[in-house]
Amino acid sequence: MRAPEAIDVVAIWAITRGRNDCAMIRDGSGRALFFKRNTGSAYRALVTSAERRRREVAHIVASHLMAETFGLPIAPFRDVVLRLDRNRRVEGIACAYLTGLRPFHEAMHRPITNREDALLQIVVLAWLGDTDRIETPDNECVDEQGRYIALDFDFCFNDGVSILGLPKASRRGLEAFATPAAVARIVDRIAALSDETIARMVDDVGRAWVHDWTPALARDFTAVLVRNRDALRQTQAFEIFQAAHGSVRQRWSLFATRHIFRLNIPVKLLALIQRQGPGATIWTLLRFLTGRPAVARPYLSLLAAEIDRIPTRAAGRRGVPSPPSDRH
Numbered sequence: 001m002r003a004p005e006a007i008d009v010v011a012i013w014a015i016t017r018g019r020n021d022c023a024m025i026r027d028g029s030g031r032a033l034f035f036k037r038n039t040g041s042a043y044r045a046l047v048t049s050a051e052r053r054r055r056e057v058a059h060i061v062a063s064h065l066m067a068e069t070f071g072l073p074i075a076p077f078r079d080v081v082l083r084l085d086r087n088r089r090v091e092g093i094a095c096a097y098l099t100g101l102r103p104f105h106e107a108m109h110r111p112i113t114n115r116e117d118a119l120l121q122i123v124v125l126a127w128l129g130d131t132d133r134i135e136t137p138d139n140e141c142v143d144e145q146g147r148y149i150a151l152d153f154d155f156c157f158n159d160g161v162s163i164l165g166l167p168k169a170s171r172r173g174l175e176a177f178a179t180p181a182a183v184a185r186i187v188d189r190i191a192a193l194s195d196e197t198i199a200r201m202v203d204d205v206g207r208a209w210v211h212d213w214t215p216a217l218a219r220d221f222t223a224v225l226v227r228n229r230d231a232l233r234q235t236q237a238f239e240i241f242q243a244a245h246g247s248v249r250q251r252w253s254l255f256a257t258r259h260i261f262r263l264n265i266p267v268k269l270l271a272l273i274q275r276q277g278p279g280a281t282i283w284t285l286l287r288f289l290t291g292r293p294a295v296a297r298p299y300l301s302l303l304a305a306e307i308d309r310i311p312t313r314a315a316g317r318r319g320v321p322s323p324p325s326d327r328h
């Protein structure tokens with residue numbers, strides 16, 4: 001296990017606030033990094049600090065599995081601690097900053113140069129149990145080389161490869177890249193992984209990259225992937241996309257995708273409460289509502305406040321960051 005990498009921050013641009021804290025960082029050597037600190041996002045009032053950390057760890061493990069085990073063009077995340085100045089530190093995770101990303105739904109009509117890898121990312125993320133994939137345009141992009149790139153792995157390592165009869169997979173991505181034969185080939189590849197192989201893959205990444213990795217986390221993540229491998233072998237959800245046009249299943253699929261955010265809320269809430277336990281969830285909510293400063297601090301978008309306090313060091317621009325200047 002390695003300690004979080006300390007990064008001396010020279011400039012910082014906020015990318016998102018109010019959800020998770022995301023920023024573009026430039027360090028002393030001119031490197032551009034994408035930084036993320038999980039806040040619990042929309043459910044921050046209910047999300048325990050253990051669950052927030054689990055989502056960061058999910059990011060690290062999912063990104064390494066995709067990059068290394070499957071050879072996909074995903075930037076691997078690691079633990080970092082940003083040194084904003086001598087006294088101020090912010091912990092989170094970071095990966096390489098990818099320049100020139102465009103949302104997939106805007107760029108999908110141009111030629112995508114990694115169609116096979118794109119489908120592999122999509123099906124592997126279903127196996128990884130990513131609950132937030134079906135209709136999340138923010139989380140799938142096309143890079144400067146025209147490659148499809150999936151982002152945002154907070155919700156990986158959740159049980160199940162389908163929700164409400166739909167594959168937990170990008171609807172747009174499946175429509176663009178899936179053929180029954182290609183999906184079956186990927187499913188076969190995942191189905192062939194033994195319990196031991198999955199356990200080793202997960203633990204190797206965790207030990208190498210997660211500073212607070214524990215045997216309990218290794219067991220938890222491995223058990224999800226073993227169950228999801230079995231679910232992938234059995235599910236009919238991917239076949240919805242091969243169903244005859246106008247069939248009841250396809251009509252349900254279209255309806256459910258359109259309304260997935262609302263339909264998905266009780267599913268996500270139940271899963272959250274089940275993992276955290278009802279006691280811890282209610283306790284977190286009460287502490288959030290009563291807002292005692294020491295307790296509320298993790299929810300106060302610490303990074304956003306920090307960014308506001310260093311206007312002279314940021315390049316004077318907020319919102320979507322400009323591409324790093326060393327690109328030219």
Ligand SMILES: Nc1ncnc2c1ncn2[C@@H]1O[C@H](COP(=O)(O)OP(=O)(O)O)[C@@H](O)[C@H]1O
Pocket residue numbers: 015016019020021022034036041075095096097098099101138139151152153154
């Ligand atoms: N490695 C990266 N390089 C550049 N931009 C990124 C990178 N990862 C994410 N982004 C941008 O930041 C946005 C938010 O990141 P994301 O991980 O999706 O956070 P959230 O959990 O708040 O949705 C993305 O929609 C994308 O525009």
Ligand SMILES: [Mg+2]
Pocket residue numbers: 138139151152
């Ligand atoms: Mg996102």
